[in-house]
Amino acid sequence: MKNITNAEWIKSPKLSQECEICYSKQFSAQKPVKKASLEITSLGVYVARINGSRIGDQVMTPGWTAYQKRLFVETYDVTENIKENNTISVGVAPGWKGRYFTGNERMASYFLGIRETALIAALTIEYADGTEDVIYTDKTWTTELGKNIYSDLYNGYVYDPAFVDDEPMKAVVFPHKKDVLIDRDGEKIKEQERLAVKEIIFTPKGETVLDFGQNLTGYVEFKIKGKKGEKAVISHAEVLDAEGNFYRDNLRSAKAQAAFVCDGEEHIHKAEHTFFGFRYIKLENWSDEVKAENFTAIVVHSDMKRTGHFECSSEMLNKLYSNIIWGQKGNYLDIPTDCPQRDERLGWTGDAQVFIKAAAYNYDVETFFEKWLADLRAEQRPWGTIPHVIPDLFDCDENSSAAWADAATVCPWQIYMSYGNKAIIEKSLESMKNYIEYIEESSRDGIWCKSWHFGDWLNLDASDVGKCDIGTNKDLIATAYYIYSSNILIKAMELCGEDATEQKAKREASIAAFRRVFMENGRIKPEYATQTAATLAVHFGISDNVAETAKQLNELVTECGHLKTGFVGTPYLLHALTDNGYTETAYSLILREEYPSWLFSVRMGATTIWEHWDSLRADGTMWSTDMNSFNHYAYGAVADWMYGDMAGINVDETNPAYKHIVFRPVTDSRIDWVKASVETRCGLVASEWKTENGKTTYIFTVPEGSTATVILPGINQEIAAGEYNFTV
Numbered sequence: 001m002k003n004i005t006n007a008e009w010i011k012s013p014k015l016s017q018e019c020e021i022c023y024s025k026q027f028s029a030q031k032p033v034k035k036a037s038l039e040i041t042s043l044g045v046y047v048a049r050i051n052g053s054r055i056g057d058q059v060m061t062p063g064w065t066a067y068q069k070r071l072f073v074e075t076y077d078v079t080e081n082i083k084e085n086n087t088i089s090v091g092v093a094p095g096w097k098g099r100y101f102t103g104n105e106r107m108a109s110y111f112l113g114i115r116e117t118a119l120i121a122a123l124t125i126e127y128a129d130g131t132e133d134v135i136y137t138d139k140t141w142t143t144e145l146g147k148n149i150y151s152d153l154y155n156g157y158v159y160d161p162a163f164v165d166d167e168p169m170k171a172v173v174f175p176h177k178k179d180v181l182i183d184r185d186g187e188k189i190k191e192q193e194r195l196a197v198k199e200i201i202f203t204p205k206g207e208t209v210l211d212f213g214q215n216l217t218g219y220v221e222f223k224i225k226g227k228k229g230e231k232a233v234i235s236h237a238e239v240l241d242a243e244g245n246f247y248r249d250n251l252r253s254a255k256a257q258a259a260f261v262c263d264g265e266e267h268i269h270k271a272e273h274t275f276f277g278f279r280y281i282k283l284e285n286w287s288d289e290v291k292a293e294n295f296t297a298i299v300v301h302s303d304m305k306r307t308g309h310f311e312c313s314s315e316m317l318n319k320l321y322s323n324i325i326w327g328q329k330g331n332y333l334d335i336p337t338d339c340p341q342r343d344e345r346l347g348w349t350g351d352a353q354v355f356i357k358a359a360a361y362n363y364d365v366e367t368f369f370e371k372w373l374a375d376l377r378a379e380q381r382p383w384g385t386i387p388h389v390i391p392d393l394f395d396c397d398e399n400s401s402a403a404w405a406d407a408a409t410v411c412p413w414q415i416y417m418s419y420g421n422k423a424i425i426e427k428s429l430e431s432m433k434n435y436i437e438y439i440e441e442s443s444r445d446g447i448w449c450k451s452w453h454f455g456d457w458l459n460l461d462a463s464d465v466g467k468c469d470i471g472t473n474k475d476l477i478a479t480a481y482y483i484y485s486s487n488i489l490i491k492a493m494e495l496c497g498e499d500a501t502e503q504k505a506k507r508e509a510s511i512a513a514f515r516r517v518f519m520e521n522g523r524i525k526p527e528y529a530t531q532t533a534a535t536l537a538v539h540f541g542i543s544d545n546v547a548e549t550a551k552q553l554n555e556l557v558t559e560c561g562h563l564k565t566g567f568v569g570t571p572y573l574l575h576a577l578t579d580n581g582y583t584e585t586a587y588s589l590i591l592r593e594e595y596p597s598w599l600f601s602v603r604m605g606a607t608t609i610w611e612h613w614d615s616l617r618a619d620g621t622m623w624s625t626d627m628n629s630f631n632h633y634a635y636g637a638v639a640d641w642m643y644g645d646m647a648g649i650n651v652d653e654t655n656p657a658y659k660h661i662v663f664r665p666v667t668d669s670r671i672d673w674v675k676a677s678v679e680t681r682c683g684l685v686a687s688e689w690k691t692e693n694g695k696t697t698y699i700f701t702v703p704e705g706s707t708a709t710v711i712l713p714g715i716n717q718e719i720a721a722g723e724y725n726f727t728v
């Protein structure tokens with residue numbers, strides 16, 4: 001940042017809560033320009049233009065951060081845009097800032113004291129003769145209502161190309177924080193892919209629906225002429241109902257519409273200030289002939305590099321994997337969200353932490369999480385609690401939920417594991433300690449029992465389907481998570497050269513308490529015995545007899561024949577089984593196609609991961625409309641088992657970032673071959689295997705400078721860089 005802090009915050013004298021405000025200023029550059037740069041940010045989301053040309057290729061700027069503490073400034077090189085006489089115009093719409101969730105007191109700080117949108121910018125022009133002009137936002141700027149005459153993150157927008165505000169007014173300068181302004185440190189948000197219409201459908205209700213064949217996040221670019229004055233409307237939906245009609249009840253209050261007021265001229269148009277989660281669009285008031293080529297879906301997400309690939313002999317599993325990838329694309333739009341479509345789209349900590357390991361195989365998410373974790377630390381309360389969603393807009397000062405707030409430990413640790421980023425651990429250490437201290441204060445005799453928790457969210461143990469959080473005992477989950485997070489804190493402290501003796505003693509006390517309260521003879525006590533309980537005791541290394549607890553887990557699964565786990569147990573269920581020799585059970589779970597299972601959704605035609613095991617049921621009915629997303633990546637965490645166990649590509653905790661790799665694939669007779677690779681900081685790591693005539697051939701690729709351990713039946717071998725074949 002150079003000059004922006006000398007600019008003034010400006011807003012419109014008109015109310016700007018649900019529309020776009022366009023700020024503009026004319027200026028001239030009379031001498032040859034050497035360089036021109038625009039520093040800019042807004043309260044709300046902006047699109048800047050100079051002489052009509054859109055600046056930069058980012059969308060939804062300045063993204064979503066803990067606005068009251070961190071607001072990103074973008075600096076654009078605009079040298080090529082400057083002429084002798086110029087107009088800069090910036091459209092600002094409410095975006096993420098404009099949501100009024102609860103009306104509670106904290107919202108005042110969320111909105112930074114004002115409910116309208118606002119702008120701050122500085123355009124610096126350096127001339128060839130060494131002089132400089134700076135155009136600052138100030139009261140000389142003009143403000144008028146923009147052509148997005150309505151704009152809302154969830155509801156969508158109404159765009160009227162003919163709209164002209166006949167009462168433009170001078171901007172109002174207002175005193176406002178500038179110490180929140182910082183250079184952007186996250187990934188850019190960009191348009192990434194374009195999808196064509198797969199099918200034009202005329203539904204039984206007579207609706208005109210276009211199917212893009214893929215549930216995605218973004219918006220539609222469309223060509224339209226229409227009849228002058230006619231308001232053409234595009235509505236967005238993820239699924240059709242059992243009768244094949246357009247269905248959007250699961251979006252709750254989000255109207256998710258793009259409306260265009262026709263002026264009789266032909267236009268090519270797309271959204272500028274929001275996004276939608278959809279596969280289908282419905283056209284209303286569309287007087288143009290409906291041609292597929294006039295509509296393109298544009299996929300929008302953070303600009304992460306794809307690093308991981310996975311393929312195997314099962315087409316169903318390949319589709320599941322593709323659905324997981326699309327889940328990540330759809331929900332990594334500046335922050336890791338729960339879902340991208342309904343009136344939520346929030347940075348739910350629990351969802352983020354269960355999926356991060358899979359995410360870090362699929363894509364390079366280092367920068368993405370550095371940014372989100374800075375927001376997490378900014379939002380953490382002084383007494384250690386972590387809000388349920390980051391950026392925060394709920395009032396949960398006094399409480400943190402196990403498995404949600406643990407994003408504070410799990411996410412930095414995973415970024416260190418995948419990318420060797422020690423700085424993230426150093427930056428997060430205090431935050432981890434504060435959080436762990438909060439848990440200890442909320443515990444009695446080693447059991448974390450004094451907080452409210454989401455529990456094993458959406459599990460199938462609960463007999464009452466209306467209750468998402470009952471099932472596995474919450475103190476059990478919380479204490480297990482305390483032990484897990486405590487382990488991470490201990491490793492983080494030691495990595496930073498600190499003495500963790502005291503923390504180890506507390507962890508040991510809690511492990512002893514867990515065993516005393518919840519276990520007997522190496523098994524989870526019958527009254528607490530669920531798949532999730534046993535999974536946690538095994539996977540987090542809490543049980544004093546892991547083999548016995550794993551045996552119990554295997555019984556719990558095989559007796560009922562399917563999984564019953566929710567958000568907490570599901571990510572570790574297959575690991576807990578495979579790590580203890582129950583590979584066949586793990587494969588049976590992942591290959592199962594009947595409800596409940598991962599492949600059930602694939603069989604039902606899913607193109608992303610569902611929020612519930614039965615978001616859509618075999619009989620065509622759906623989970624209740626109050627919470628039914630078809631693009632919710634949490635259960636997609638299973639991808640880390642696909643890479644780590646099926647393909648066997650693992651980071652060695654003691655030498656992370658794939659400097660030392662552990663290849664430990666597990667095969668199953670129902671799968672003929674697996675092939676996976678990860679582009680790591682050390683280079684390409686790859687693993688594949690193929691079974692033919694009772695023999696399995698494995699090929700491992702170790703990048704230059706890395707080493708690996710190969711663990712196969714009867715083999716435990718160290719290898720250096722190169723490609724290696726084993727036949728077993």
Ligand code: BGC
Nearest residue numbers: 338344348350351454457627
């Ligand atoms: C979200 C979840 C989230 C949960 C909290 C839901 O509304 O969509 O994914 O973790 O609330 O339990």
